[in-house]
Amino acid sequence: MNAEARPTVRFASSNVGALAAMKGVFARDMKVAFRQRQDLLNPLLFFIMVVSLFPLGVSPEVSFLREAGAGILWVAALLSVLLSLDHLFRHDFDDGTLEQLVLQPQPLFLLVLAKTTAHWMLTGLPLVILTPVLGVMVHLDGNSIAVLCLTLLIGTPVLSLIGAIGAALTLGLRSAGVLLSLLIIPLYIPVLIFGTGTVAAAGDGAAVGAYLALMGAFLMLALTLAPFAAAAALKISLSNG
Amino acid sequence: MAFDSFSAFIAMEGHGPYVWACYAVFFVLMVVMMAGSVRSRAAIIESCRRGYEFQADKGKVASAPASSASFARVNVSQD
Amino acid sequence: MWQFFHKLGSPKWFFGISARFMPWLLAGGILLLMAGVVWGLAFAPKDYLQGNSYRIIFIHVPTAFMAQSVYIMMASAAVVTLVWRMKLADVFVKAVAPVGLVLTFLALFTGAVWGKPTWGTWWIWDARLTSMLILLFLYGGVIALDRAINDEKSAARAVAVLVLVGVVNIPIIKYSVDWWNTLHQPATFKLTEKPSMPAEMWVPLLLSVLGLYLIFGWLACVRMQTEILCREQRTRWVKEFVMKGRV
Numbered sequence: 321m322n323a324e325a326r327p328t329v330r331f332a333s334s335n336v337g338a339l340a341a342m343k344g345v346f347a348r349d350m351k352v353a354f355r356q357r358q359d360l361l362n363p364l365l366f367f368i369m370v371v372s373l374f375p376l377g378v379s380p381e382v383s384f385l386r387e388a389g390a391g392i393l394w395v396a397a398l399l400s401v402l403l404s405l406d407h408l409f410r411h412d413f414d415d416g417t418l419e420q421l422v423l424q425p426q427p428l429f430l431l432v433l434a435k436t437t438a439h440w441m442l443t444g445l446p447l448v449i450l451t452p453v454l455g456v457m458v459h460l461d462g463n464s465i466a467v468l469c470l471t472l473l474i475g476t477p478v479l480s481l482i483g484a485i486g487a488a489l490t491l492g493l494r495s496a497g498v499l500l501s502l503l504i505i506p507l508y509i510p511v512l513i514f515g516t517g518t519v520a521a522a523g524d525g526a527a528v529g530a531y532l533a534l535m536g537a538f539l540m541l542a543l544t545l546a547p548f549a550a551a552a553a554l555k556i557s558l559s560n561g
Numbered sequence: 562m563a564f565d566s567f568s569a570f571i572a573m574e575g576h577g578p579y580v581w582a583c584y585a586v587f588f589v590l591m592v593v594m595m596a597g598s599v600r601s602r603a604a605i606i607e608s609c610r611r612g613y614e615f616q617a618d619k620g621k622v623a624s625a626p627a628s629s630a631s632f633a634r635v636n637v638s639q640d
Numbered sequence: 641m642w643q644f645f646h647k648l649g650s651p652k653w654f655f656g657i658s659a660r661f662m663p664w665l666l667a668g669g670i671l672l673l674m675a676g677v678v679w680g681l682a683f684a685p686k687d688y689l690q691g692n693s694y695r696i697i698f699i700h701v702p703t704a705f706m707a708q709s710v711y712i713m714m715a716s717a718a719v720v721t722l723v724w725r726m727k728l729a730d731v732f733v734k735a736v737a738p739v740g741l742v743l744t745f746l747a748l749f750t751g752a753v754w755g756k757p758t759w760g761t762w763w764i765w766d767a768r769l770t771s772m773l774i775l776l777f778l779y780g781g782v783i784a785l786d787r788a789i790n791d792e793k794s795a796a797r798a799v800a801v802l803v804l805v806g807v808v809n810i811p812i813i814k815y816s817v818d819w820w821n822t823l824h825q826p827a828t829f830k831l832t833e834k835p836s837m838p839a840e841m842w843v844p845l846l847l848s849v850l851g852l853y854l855i856f857g858w859l860a861c862v863r864m865q866t867e868i869l870c871r872e873q874r875t876r877w878v879k880e881f882v883m884k885g886r887v
Contacts, residue, residue: 485805489798493788502784503802506777507809510816517820538812549805552722556797563685570682573692576757580695583750584677587699591855594742598859602866609873609882 341426342434349438363400370396389458390519405483429547444476467522481546488553665858673851679844693757702852704747710740715807718800730796735863741779767821
């Protein structure tokens with residue numbers, strides 16, 4: 321990897337405020353990602369492929385797809401996020417940027433939050449944007465697609481945040497990818513349950529406000545707790561080397 | 562006693578296989594886990610002992626030539 | 641008080657004190673468990689609804705209860721690891737995680753076998769069974785992470801973080817699985833909740849729970865001793881213990 325492709329973090333003095341530091345990390349991650357577009361496309365391609373496996377592998381019947389569609393899309397989105405998590409800290413770990421981040425005077429959990437936000441903008445958000453197209457392909461009706469997009473919009477940040485903990489814990493380990501999935505999938509189950517449950521409720525014609533509020537509560541909980549856990553895990557993983 | 566005979570106890574009115582399978586798996590796994598734990602502790606003690614004995618032997622071997630070497634040097638200097 | 645606290649963290653002290661307790665833990669545990677099991681199998685009256693298959697309860701409930709309490713104990717030890725960096729705490733987590741895994745598996749297995757005569761099927765996506773399955777995954781993750789990290793200290797602290805993240809999630813998982821279950825299966829037969837259980841049933845149950853608790857204590861001691869010996873090989877007291885057979 322040449323030096324040009326990986327800009328350094330430009331906030332190397334202690335008089336930069338925490339917010340400016342977060343902005344710096346965020347902007348840098350976005351810039352790096354757009355210089356390596358293939359890494360951005362991979363999770364999306366994976367998402368589409370997993371979704372298209374279900375009609376091929378189970379049944380292309382409209383009735384089945386309509387019933388299972390929301391679940392299929394949620395599981396596929398979950399797996400795509402999982403696939404992309406390995407990159408969250410990996411490159412920065414390999415080239416030493418991460419050690420610099422840990423040494424910054426700004427609180428590490430804020431920087432982790434900035435990185436995770438960038439990760440979500442680059443994987444979760446494109447998945448949500450892609451969802452209507454795939455929703456039509458699995459014969460979901462318009463209302464269900466709208467609710468599905470909303471649940472994914474609230475749910476994918478939770479996936480990124482929880483995933484950040486796993487990515488930080490498995491940093492620098494052999495077979496980190498598989499291990500990451502093992503650690504994180506059980507923690508994803510509540511989000512999956514409520515995400516698909518909300519769409520099912522919408523399909524039955526029930527009001528979904530309460531469900532969405534509950535998912536919002538998950539998001540708030542993850543937003544407040546996960547960055548701390550991920551930051552602690554990062555420090556442990558870095559002291560490991 | 563909740564059962565009239567021993568065979569009734571074994572059969573459990575048709576539920577015997579389920580009940581006994583559960584208890585068998587439970588006790589087998591518990592015994593395997595307990596025995597395994599005790600054995601791995603014994604194994605670590607044994608490997609420690611071997612390590613210490615090896616160190617002690619090496620110490621003896623190492624000290625013997627050292628003393629003879631000093632003697633040899635004395636001999637050379639006398640020449 | 642603080643002196644006691646520091647002593648508690650000393651592997652050598654633990655080694656000596658646990659050796660004194662262990663025979664009692666093992667004897668008491670086996671005695672209580674056997675009493676509970678024999679009473680439950682042979683003497684407790686049969687359940688008027690489920691017949692004799694309910695006798696699985698006398699091992700199902702103890703294993704399920706222990707599977708959950710072991711995780712809670714691990715979480716408490718994880719806090720101690722992260723806050724006070726006490727050596728014994730991470731020895732405990734590492735030593736008991738596989739025991740928790742086996743107990744969770746046993747709870748699942750007995751639950752599934754119990755389900756066959758009661759529900760007519762081996763597996764049912766019942767809220768309790770599903771939560772236990774997820775608990776099994778959590779234990780698996782903890783063990784996998786511990787195995788993957790070579791450095792002892794970072795392994796202990798990483799595992800502690802993971803256990804704590806898991807314990808925050810357990811109530812959420814439990815709640816969401818309950819909610820999901822009511823969504824998909826309006827009425828399920830409850831395995832263990834009885835409106836009122838006669839004393840001939842709950843006394844043996846209590847005995848076997850206590851017995852398994854004591855046996856777990858013994859197992860934890862043995863496995864912690866193994867781990868301590870492994871870590872402290874180079875210290876003088878371990879050498880003395882190995883060569884002379886006492887601390």
